[in-house]
Amino acid sequence: MRMVDMIQKKKHGEKLNKDEIDFIVRGYTNGEIPDYQMSAFLMAVCFQGMSKEETSNLTIAFVNSGDQVDLSKIKGIKVDKHSTGGVGDKISLIVIPLVASVGIPVAKMSGRGLGHTGGTIDKLEAIKGFKTELSGEEFITNVNEHKMAIVGQSENLTPADKKTYALRDVTATVDSIPLIASSIMSKKIASGADAIVLDVKVGSGAFMKSVEQAKELAKTMVDIGEALNRKTVAVITNMDQPLGHEVGNANEIREAIEVLSGKGSQDEATVALTIASYMTMLGGAFEDFNTAYSELSEIIKSGKAIEKLKEMIRIQGGDDTVVDNPSKLPNAKYHIEVKATESGYINAINAESIGISAMLLGAGRKTKSDVIDYAAGITINKKIGDKVDIDETLCILHTNLKENKQAELTAKGAFFISETKPEPVKHIYEIIA
Template sequence: MSSGFAAVDVIRTKRDGGVLSDAQIDWVVDAYTRGVVADEQMSALAMAILLNGMTGPEIARWTAAMIASGERLDLSAVRRPTVDKHSTGGVGDKITLPLTPLVAACGAAVPQLSGRGLGHTGGTLDKLESIPGWRATVSNDEFIAQLDEVGAVICAAGAGLAPADRKLYALRDVTGTVEAIPLIASSIMSKKIAEGTGALVLDVKVGSGAFMKSVDQARELARTMVELGGAHGVRTVALLTDMSTPLGLAIGNAVEVTESVEVLAGGGPADVVELTVALAREMLAAAGLPDVDPGAALRDGRAMDSWRAMIRAQGGDPDAPMPTAAEVEVVRAEQDGYVASVDAYAMGVAAWRLGAGRARKEDPVSVPAGVVLHKRPGDPVRVGDALYELRAEDPSRIPAALAEASRAVHIAPTAPTATPLVIERIG
């Protein structure tokens, strides 16, 4: 690709509030991926994008350039309609685990390329690696064969998909530009479009434990991504969902797998079941299967059969016991009343302090570490009732986690007003 551009001119255009041309965008994304544009130059451009934004056409072209930086998977050999889900991340958000096999049990194929946790939000691959033998890496041929046979794959994205995103993502993390909506939207959508799915449902989290703290921010991100999906021929809808309280009772790796299996067995916490079924209905409708009832597949065991097949296909033992933590500290209520709130962010940080998450992407995670809630907002409590427990392999991690978690739970004399889990649908 001939240049005709200087990185500094592209930076100046956006710095001064201008609109980047298609040619400028194509060149800068390609040149950065190849190492022609230096990290410090892309850092300056990312900051200019954060401060001055991008138009809809700019974001669409930027996304297309990121997709073009690598391969695009061809799922035409898969005999079922394909549909994927992406969550913007939260605390206790294990929904991918029961949702993927549930949707597969209902007749669609789910090509779920997932990531690892960083900071207070957990990663789907870290959770599944709690299962002995399960592997996150599959080849493209294995990916397509498993999609066709089992209908469900959860795995790491191959190095060939949107390499520009991998490079830019790492840069945003260390330059204070993670929050730029054009860059978040193009990062998520370039990977999802490159994976070849026919339809996509987005779970955009809102609240203290989410990346987007306000409904307005979340709505802007959701609308941007829904438009990007449409522009690239991928049917896309988004649900804005509440992340002020952790999802379910388990926060961590092995503990979230255990809770997911409870949901697949027809039990589990009501909020996890509600969101899993709501997203499954959206996915099935987007895949052209609007009349299939996902609730029935949870009740009759088909979703569990699908889970076991998916885990086995990637080398895992679905019957292996989950690892348990050596240290367990139970925290009890010091007053009567009702749980008024459980702050998702504080509980997410507590789980991270216990070893369930990582500070840097190369850090290991502890499989059994995490937080298990005994009470949720609205529950009555008496003095001495267990509120939550902290689990760790290393006892020295407990005090710092306790300091975070103790700020999370608030008890009041009256029960709080219930708030909806699904706030809004876009698309």
């Protein structure tokens, strides 16, 4: 085989078979295929797309390029979830203890934040002592005995995808549905779960800006899951404003505690309960969505869910007293109120701008080597549909940096005020299963 022939075939919209895709992925990972040829191939995919079979074969080629996690020693149906990334997205922190509380094993591998979106591992490390690195034996024991564990992703998980993604990032080939879907699903398949619930974000704070795009991505990922014998459900959720009221690592831990205590914001509770309901259904705890949603809501009201969060923190070495006393979490020195300069209704909030502002305050990374400040973040005081008067606080910036003018301007520019009240926000757009 020659790479130039593979490029030629895809350029003309022809299908590649499994051996040809394996040849491309293996050759590029091993350094036998140069960047310039892989770039040409990726651009051809962007223009011509891939069939269901090609996308599934690309996914499994990525999986086979590195380590695969063996969860066979864990009893029961292992259910995982994945979010395509958003601002204020703390859903994993909520659903892991919630799903574990009904006996469904959750063996979760999560990443760190980069750019305007946060990472679950960074958020958990805001808790003093919390270990995000466990041995394989500790990980499996925790899931068998407590039905939950969360760790950072292995460096050698899907190395072919990592190398390919780095090239896509600098060759304007990121926005291809088959490439995005195979990238996401390869990590989930390699992580060893039996069933997967995908939280596909859409809106100003998400990679997918339109519902149509999100549906196409969701359908493609569900097709991959089914082709590779993984029960898969995708939930398309709104990211046209930050999720909940808190953005930033320690801030989001505080809000996750509120949601699991039954006091969280409605949008966050709705999304978390929907994701958790499908996870528990795939895990075999409930037969239908309405029963699952109702039972999980009762578990939150009963206090069982918040106790399970304490348990998760405790078994991974963290200080579980932060649940009853969130003031123990890192706190910033400076708190800057961003005020409204006109009255009316909040018509829109650019979630990406809020995420960038939080990053500028120290809550996120511009590059992988940046050190984050767990105390930095933003509290959203006004959300879409809320009435606001002149000089009323739109949001509060929390930071340890003395100079924060750019962050303040970016946050202020995220809020759009109009004279008329907008339609109620839809939290869940569609379920793809």
